[in-house]
Amino acid sequence: MDFAQFIPLVLTSFVCAFASLKIMEPLAHGFGLVDKPCSRKNHSGHIPLIGGLSIYVAVLICSSIWLADSKNLQLYLIASTLTVFIGMVDDKYDLSVRVRIFGQVIVASIIVNGANISISQLGDLFGWGAIDLGVLGILFTYLSIMVLMNAFNMIDGLDGLLGLLSINTFGSIAVLFLASGQLEYLAFPLIVLVAVLPYLAFNMRLLKTKANKVYMGDAGSMFIGLTIIVLLSIGTQGESASFKPVVALWLVAVPLMDMLAIIIRRIKKGNSPFKPDRDHLHHILLKYGMSQKQTLFCITLLSVSLSSIGILGQLNNWSESLLLWAFVLLFIVYSRVLKYVSLKVNAKV
Structure with missing residues (x-):
């Protein structure tokens, strides 16, 4: 396999994510998109909530340049844009649970009803044959989307944690796509994985320069959760599935x-x-x-x-x-x- 074909897209992803962080960091303070200390947050100062935005921007630009245009890709990007918007509003105004769930239902509707991405095959979980959910697969997919969006949102409470866990999951998905020989799916998890790296460097202050710390924000954690469930759905469903549905549980086990x-x-x-x-x-x-x-x-x-x-x-x-x-x-x-x-x-x- 010629891995050189992936070099341009991962470089594009890294540069776009890094540039986005540098550009948006001063703007975040002006728009009030910052995390303030409170009873549950003991950090000092106002930390820009732009990590997720930088990843989203990198994925949007990189996908538009390097990936083949398709209806499913367009609808995923629309759903991602809505997810990031809801997360940004939540980061700034602290939306109620009902409003967040309503927004997540709309996002799930775009994925399920628009892109026709759903989870209906669960595999032979009990030894008596493959389980086909049929129509119930739609409801199961809605639930799965909302569960993972909130799971990755809730695990984001320690510097570097969400970044490292998401890199692990995207990397694992990429390995399984590679092992199955479905190279047409390999590019996307690599794009997102590399886009997380600049955020991780800023979040954990790994750079030698005195770069300001940034947080992922609800926009980023929900976007990552959405992207992971979409990739897991693609990887586990259909006659040409890359891996068994039950394997997906192990890839997102901790969150x-x-x-x-x-x-x-x-x-x-x-x-x-x-x-x-x-x-x-x-x-x-x-x-x-x-x-x-x-x-x-x-x-x-x-x-x-x-x-x-x-x-x-x-x-x-x-x-x-x-x-x-x-x-x-x-x-x-x-x-x-x-x-x-x-x-x-x-x-x-």
Whole structure:
């Protein structure tokens, strides 16, 4: 395979994302698109919420230049634009849960009803044949889109975390596209992956220059969640699917398990599942005594390990039911361990 063909598009993606950050950083303060310290956020100063915008701009420009024009690509970009707009408004005005969900439903409608991207084949999960959801696949896809948009939004609470987790997922998807020989799908995850790199450098202040810190913002986290579910849908559906649907669970395991576990805990406490708190995985590890770097390393390592299980399961043709029940068991263990650690930490406070 000639990897040289991908060099122009990844360079374009990186340059556009980096330039967008530099251009938008001073504008963010003027428009009030900044994250201010509050009871749940202990950073200092007003941090520009433009990381996601830079990724979106890079993907938009790069797709328009290097990818073949199609109806599905156009509708994805329209849905992405709406997602980013909703996220920007939410970043600035803190929209209600109902308004955000309504906006996400519209985004999902564009993907499902416009681009005809849906999840109807779940594979042979229980050993009695492939599961075809039929018409219910539409509802399942709506739910999947909204779940991943919110899962990646909720995991964004530590410098570098969302960037590294998204790079891991996009990289894993690219590996599976490559392994399946479907090179026509390989370009897009590479574009998004590279577009995340400049944001990560600014967010974690990895540059030698005194570059200002930036945050992803709801616009970026929801955009990443939307893009991932679209790629997973393309990769797992149809006769020429690149990987088994159950493998997708392992590629997004950490954000998905964190969201599900915290929603269950909130409901058990009698709280709204959408009420913000500081009980996410990274919060608990920090309260347990880990430093930010240690927490970031542990969660990233966990994410990479779980994605690797999914990739190995696909490449070695492991049983789909085995992968499913292993994931269910993993989630149960994850929830129990997190609950135990959380109680132990809170008991010390």
